[in-house]
Structure formats: C-alpha cells, structure tokens
Amino acid sequence: MTTFSMYTASIPVFKQILNSLHAILEKAEAHAAEKKIEPNALLQFRLFPDMLPFTRQIQIACDFAKGAAARLGGQEVPSYADTEVTFEELKARIQKTLAFMDSVPREAIEAGLSRAITTGSGERAKHFEGGHIYLFHYALPHFYFHATTAYDILRHNGLEIGKKDFIGSY
C-alpha cells in the first residue's frame, strides 16, 4: 500500500496533471494542424483581455510544480526563461519540469514537512510554517488554477477533450 507522506501528497499529484497537460498539448497541436488553425490563435488565447494567455497558464503551472518540488526539497528553485512559443516547446517545458521533480530526492521532499517555506520577497513575501501548509493551501491551489484554466481555454476554442483528459491517471 502506498504510504501517506509529503512525497506522495505532492510529486505524484503534480506529475499526474502535468502528464495530462502534456497529452492535451499533443491533442491541441494535432487539432491545429488538422484544422489549419494558426497555433497562436490557441497559444495566445485569453478568456478575457486582462487574463493570461494559454502559453502563460502552462508556464505558470510548471512553475508551481517545480517550485513545490524545490521548496519542499530544500533546494534553490530553478529558473526557466518564459520563451516558449510553440506547442512543442511547451511540451518540452513540461518534460523539463517532470525531470526536475524526479531529480529531487524523495527523502528531501519528505523532510519538507517541517521546513518553513517563504515564497516571493519584500512586500509580496509569503511565509508558511511547514511544507504541508505551503503545499495544500498555496502550491496546489495555484497549480490547479492555472492547469484548469489552460484546459478551459482549449475547451472554449472547440478542442475535443473532456474532464478525463484533465484528470488523467497516476
């Protein structure tokens, strides 16, 4: 039986949804090619003018996943330049994020339970008394917010996907 721990509550959960997003990106890419849709019509689509476009939603979802793995594991958060402009590049960013998450030792993640965590700096700094507070009340809600919004953008644009594609498997 799988244990209940900081690791099992975090890494496999982020990976489940990141793998879903990767598969959804493949579907979006194939759909755009088939229907002769200019990729940027999807990649740069926003649900409202002052919302972030699809590409940023994927980038930020990746950022919360890598941020969680790094912070829980007591490592520096790696910095990824936000330079992706194609579906292929967004898939690569997800793969890079997945690989980074796997590179953080499980024992370090487990030890994150009692790690005090600070995100941001200056006035925007947020302090969490333990890794589980950071994970459950901050990292995962933000991650799901961007991951679901990415899904909603494609769904709104007619991509034939359903909730099963988002939930994926683990």
Place this chain on the structure above:
Amino acid sequence: MTTFSMYTASIPVFKQILNSLHAILEKAEAHAAEKKIEPNALLQFRLFPDMLPFTRQIQIACDFAKGAAARLGGQEVPSYADTEVTFEELKARIQKTLAFMDSVPREAIEAGLSRAITTGSGERAKHFEGGHIYLFHYALPHFYFHATTAYDILRHNGLEIGKKDFIGSY
C-alpha cells in the same frame, strides 16, 4: 504547529476554496444587480455548448467536497437535489456543504487514511486502496477542476475578480 494528517490535507483545503467561491458568488450577484444583468446569463453560461453551465460547476464542486468528507469519514454521502436557480441558492448549497464537512468527526476523517474507498457503481465504479489515494488523485483534482471552471466562466463574462479571490485564505 498544524499537523500533517488526512484531516488537515482535506477538510480545511476544501473549505478554503468553497469560502472563496461563496465570496465570488456574492460579487457575481452584486455585479449582475448593478449592471442589470439577467442572473441566468451568468448562472447558465457555458464556456462551450457541450460544457456544463456555471450552476452545475458549483453544484459539482460541492459534491466532490461533501463526497470526500463523507467517504473519508466512512459515512453515507448525503444527497443534495440539484435545484438551485439563483446565486442565493448556490451560496446556500455551499453553506450546507461547509456545515456537513464540519459535522464529520475529525477522528473519522483521520481514519480514512486506511479506508478502501469506492466511488460510483457498476462499470463506472472506481476503487481506491486508501483514503489518501482517493483524496489526492481523484477528489481534489475533480474539485479544483469544477471550482476553477466556475471562476473562469465569471471571469470570461467580465466579473472583476482575480486569482486572489480564488485562492482565498485559510
């Protein structure tokens, strides 16, 4: 320091986001009144014709929250009729869900860790070897999916809310 447990990984997390949705519903209601928007223009709005409308997104988010509290706690899942047709009624459904979650004893939720959980029935049945698998890989992803989509629907319709309203506080 807050402990890390089945209870702290579940009930306060659902409550954080349900309280956010409750506050967002108040803003949507006030916005509709102020702009003389027919409430159903928002309540029945879908991001795509074969997606569920706003009202259903809220109802289903509540269902995953009450389902998680009941199943982790080893109780029957209470059945709520999907009869809400106003912002006021949707807020009441959230309040009812919050009250139900608080009615399940914390010790019962904690014991959910080692509870085998089955959702659905027949061909659609899903089996989980322990409450944490059910919570992290099924109940929370579904919950966030519907909660975020509800947010996205209102945002797409011009309601002036931001991610902070979604994340809320705990």
